[in-house]
Amino acid sequence: MASIDIDHLVKVYDNGFKAVKSISLPIRDKEFMVLVGPSGCGKTTTLRMIAGLEDITGGEIRIDTRRINEVEPKDRDIAMVFQNYALYPHMTVFENMAYALKLRGMKRAEIQTKVDETAKMLGLTDHLPKLPKQLSGGQRQRVALGRAIVRKPKVFLFDEPLSNLDAKLRGEMRYELKTLQQKLATTAVYVTHDQIEAMTLGDRITVMSAGEIQQVAAPTVIYDSPYNRFVASFIGTPVMNFLDGTLTGADQPVFKLPGDAAIALAMPERHEFPSFAGKPIVLGIRPEQLSHGGYTALPKGGSTIPMQVTLLEIMGDHQYVYLKRPGFETPIVMKCNAHHRAAVGETIPIHIDTTMSHAFEPGGDQARNLTLPKGFTRQA
Ligand SMILES: Nc1ncnc2c1ncn2[C@@H]1O[C@H](COP(=O)(O)OP(=O)(O)OP(=O)(O)O)[C@@H](O)[C@H]1O
Numbered sequence: 001m002a003s004i005d006i007d008h009l010v011k012v013y014d015n016g017f018k019a020v021k022s023i024s025l026p027i028r029d030k031e032f033m034v035l036v037g038p039s040g041c042g043k044t045t046t047l048r049m050i051a052g053l054e055d056i057t058g059g060e061i062r063i064d065t066r067r068i069n070e071v072e073p074k075d076r077d078i079a080m081v082f083q084n085y086a087l088y089p090h091m092t093v094f095e096n097m098a099y100a101l102k103l104r105g106m107k108r109a110e111i112q113t114k115v116d117e118t119a120k121m122l123g124l125t126d127h128l129p130k131l132p133k134q135l136s137g138g139q140r141q142r143v144a145l146g147r148a149i150v151r152k153p154k155v156f157l158f159d160e161p162l163s164n165l166d167a168k169l170r171g172e173m174r175y176e177l178k179t180l181q182q183k184l185a186t187t188a189v190y191v192t193h194d195q196i197e198a199m200t201l202g203d204r205i206t207v208m209s210a211g212e213i214q215q216v217a218a219p220t221v222i223y224d225s226p227y228n229r230f231v232a233s234f235i236g237t238p239v240m241n242f243l244d245g246t247l248t249g250a251d252q253p254v255f256k257l258p259g260d261a262a263i264a265l266a267m268p269e270r271h272e273f274p275s276f277a278g279k280p281i282v283l284g285i286r287p288e289q290l291s292h293g294g295y296t297a298l299p300k301g302g303s304t305i306p307m308q309v310t311l312l313e314i315m316g317d318h319q320y321v322y323l324k325r326p327g328f329e330t331p332i333v334m335k336c337n338a339h340h341r342a343a344v345g346e347t348i349p350i351h352i353d354t355t356m357s358h359a360f361e362p363g364g365d366q367a368r369n370l371t372l373p374k375g376f377t378r379q380a
Pocket residue numbers: 013014015017019037038039040041042043044045046193
């Protein structure tokens with residue numbers, strides 16, 4: 001059992017830089033919590049405060065209701081896995097995995113059993129006598145995992161453990177980590193700036209920026225109901241398209257683009273629209289909510305408007321089509337079937353399905369999403 005309560009946590013570094021600005025985050029027992037956000041947003045700092053590797057400037061961290069601010073790292077019953085493995089180069093795989101157990105004075109036979117068990121689980125049995133330099137990156141990262149798991153800690157902390165691996169290995173290790181997590185059922189906090197890892201591994205995701213929490217929710221909620229423009233633009237590849245325009249008509253709301261084009265807004269949550277009628281808003285449309293009008297059978301909600309193709313990126317089964325029309329400052333991106341034919345320079349009808357789209361207040365990262373249900377909370 002281990003819940004982690006992060007309560008108004010603050011970190012000010014010696015040079016006066018405020019890296020974490022009073023974040024509160026309850027992490028549930030056995031939960032896999034992913035912290036995601038751009039470089040420098042305070043992910044590692046937060047993790048290191050949980051581990052006890054960094055002093056806490058303000059606030060409190062509790063594990064199972066016990067305040068741990070002053071508890072020594074070695075007494076926190078936490079294991080941390082780093083990006084750079086941090087294996088002991090002169091020790092074999094077996095010795096690397098056995099080291100922490102030895103330090104605790106565990107008996108030889110018991111160490112042998114535990115290391116063997118863990119090595120088997122991670123497919124490392126044949127590598128036990130080898131030195132780290134004789135292993136591939138993926139195998140080394142597995143040893144680092146093994147070293148953490150073998151101790152059976154209350155909490156796992158991961159700091160970008162897969163970022164040194166190539167794309168294929170990352171995919172495999174992601175699968176292994178997820179399977180492992182289901183088997184071990186231990187509370188984990190996992191830091192990454194890879195949104196695929198965040199979406200696939202997290203029971204919940206915490207999106208951070210500049211030392212603050214932007215949103216905490218299950219992956220699908222983060223994707224389908226981003227709290228603000230920052231979250232909307234941070235999660236999703238290619239990124240959500242943002243269009244500047246004006247909201248007209250409250251009952252049958254329409255988004256007027258500069259020029260003559262208009263898009264019917266069909267999202268279900270419209271209670272904020274009356275107060276924005278006649279005012280500028282920003283429409284957020286994910287690439288997959290656009291489709292080639294020539295191939296669309298029955299559009300759900302929204303409108304079809306002509307746009308010009310400026311670039312194609314064929315990804316195999318699907319393609320990204322970059323589109324322009326007068327009044328768009330930057331091209332917008334459509335994700336569609338690779339067989340939906342489009343040629344650069346051609347103008348084609350584009351259907352915009354707004355049933356799952358979002359409208360934002362004008363403004364920057366903090367601009368609120370105006371199409372969330374009443375009572376929707378930033379941290380769920
Ligand atoms: N020892 C330090 N002294 C002063 N500032 C620091 C120190 N360590 C980190 N910082 C700053 O604190 C901020 C948060 O750093 P942190 O390492 O937590 O970011 P991160 O979210 O893990 O980023 P990345 O994705 O690049 O690893 C950064 O702006 C960083 O420059």
